[in-house]
Amino acid sequence: MTEIIVVTSGKGGVGKTTTSASVACGLARRGKRVAVIDFDIGLRNLDLIMGCERRVVYDFVNVIQGDCTLKQALIRDKRLETLHVLAASQTRDKDALTAEGVRRVLDELIADGFDYIVCDSPAGIEKGAHLAMYYADRAVVVVNPEVSSVRDSDRILGLLASKTQRAEQGNGGVKEHLLLTRYNPRRVASGEMMSVDDVKEILGLDVIGVVPESPDVLAASNSGVPVILNDESDASLAYDDAVARLLGENLPLRFLEEPKRGFFARMFGG
Amino acid sequence: MGLLALFRRTPSSASVAKERLRIIVAQERSARGSPDYLPLLRRELLQVIHKYVNVDPDAVQINLGQEEGHEVLELSVALPEKTRA
Numbered sequence: 001m002t003e004i005i006v007v008t009s010g011k012g013g014v015g016k017t018t019t020s021a022s023v024a025c026g027l028a029r030r031g032k033r034v035a036v037i038d039f040d041i042g043l044r045n046l047d048l049i050m051g052c053e054r055r056v057v058y059d060f061v062n063v064i065q066g067d068c069t070l071k072q073a074l075i076r077d078k079r080l081e082t083l084h085v086l087a088a089s090q091t092r093d094k095d096a097l098t099a100e101g102v103r104r105v106l107d108e109l110i111a112d113g114f115d116y117i118v119c120d121s122p123a124g125i126e127k128g129a130h131l132a133m134y135y136a137d138r139a140v141v142v143v144n145p146e147v148s149s150v151r152d153s154d155r156i157l158g159l160l161a162s163k164t165q166r167a168e169q170g171n172g173g174v175k176e177h178l179l180l181t182r183y184n185p186r187r188v189a190s191g192e193m194m195s196v197d198d199v200k201e202i203l204g205l206d207v208i209g210v211v212p213e214s215p216d217v218l219a220a221s222n223s224g225v226p227v228i229l230n231d232e233s234d235a236s237l238a239y240d241d242a243v244a245r246l247l248g249e250n251l252p253l254r255f256l257e258e259p260k261r262g263f264f265a266r267m268f269g270g
Numbered sequence: 271m272g273l274l275a276l277f278r279r280t281p282s283s284a285s286v287a288k289e290r291l292r293i294i295v296a297q298e299r300s301a302r303g304s305p306d307y308l309p310l311l312r313r314e315l316l317q318v319i320h321k322y323v324n325v326d327p328d329a330v331q332i333n334l335g336q337e338e339g340h341e342v343l344e345l346s347v348a349l350p351e352k353t354r355a
């Protein structure tokens with residue numbers, strides 16, 4: 001059984017690509033066969049975050065238009081052998097992505113026996129975002145504890161509940177999860193930032209992970225190594241927990257409080 | 271919520287955010303799946319009401335609900351104090 005997971009948000013720049021890359025790595029690291037697809041047509045970025053930008057020969061649109069086979073376009077990750085990346089096209093033609101074409105690619109990945117297909121959605125609620133979520137079984141809605149991000153997430157939740165194949169077919173709908181990221185425990189404690197519970201309450205949805213604001217994320221994208229692979233980082237541990245929860249494990253949330261000095265150093269040898 | 275926020279007299283900015291979101295999210299959820307003419311209807315009603323009383327845009331609430339199998343359009347206008355025409 002293949003599970004299709006869309007990573008979406010509505011608002012731009014909240015951490016979808018960072019999350020897609022880390023979740024895909026986390027699943028692959030647990031032995032799953034994973035394909036992660038960049039749906040951000042015209043603004044290819046997942047390849048950079050995954051560190052495979054120089055190995056992109058063919059992209060998603062090339063496969064859809066029959067310029068190459070899916071096998072030719074899939075880039076196998078150099079670190080995790082069960083992980084594959086399908087890059088977005090740099091074309092400016094937004095109509096290059098079609099529902100029928102996307103379906104064909106997904107079906108081929110399913111037939112090939114992939115366990116997970118992670119779809120990195122573009123921002124907004126236009127065609128690309130629509131197609132990224134349309135065939136999903138599950139959705140990870142990435143949200144920052146900030147008013148516009150939360151409001152846009154709710155818009156996206158509305159679309160997940162109406163404009164997806166599962167919603168249209170009425171077979172239980174898409175399973176939705178919230179992933180809070182760029183969480184700053186210090187600012188939450190001082191009342192400057194909404195807490196996990198606040199966001200949970202407003203959106204009425206369970207939280208699959210809380211990723212702290214971390215300088216390691218920038219370092220990770222600088223080097224093309226998804227942050228989950230940096231075992232020293234809180235962001236990595238938080239993403240790994242989220243992956244475990246996606247797989248059904250029941251773990252308490254961590255990093256919700258600012259680490260105390262000393263104690264922190266003792267715990268993590270930092 | 272942290273201790274600091276408990277001792278604060280004015281509400282923290284996070285709780286202001288939460289309250290605003292609670293209202294707007296509820297409003298947008300109820301607007302979902304309702305007819306497209308609702309926003310226009312609301313705007314035009316607001317103009318008519320404005321001829322008689324000076325109300326804030328957010329004083330006019332329109333909701334489409336269900337009651338015993340019928341669709342009910344609910345309109346509520348909060349009038350400003352003392353300036354009743």
Ligand SMILES: Nc1ncnc2c1ncn2[C@@H]1O[C@H](COP(=O)(O)OP(=O)(O)OP(=O)(O)O)[C@@H](O)[C@H]1O
Pocket residue numbers: 009011012013014015016017018019040121122123181182183211212213214215217218221235
């Ligand atoms: N936990 C975090 N801590 C610090 N910075 C972060 C964190 N998560 C993401 N960022 C930063 O936020 C920015 C946006 O991240 P990312 O590209 O993943 O967002 P996105 O939602 O995919 O954006 P877009 O909507 O443009 O596709 C990047 O600069 C990234 O380094």
Ligand SMILES: [Mg+2]
Pocket residue numbers: 016017018040045120121122
């Ligand atoms: Mg992105």
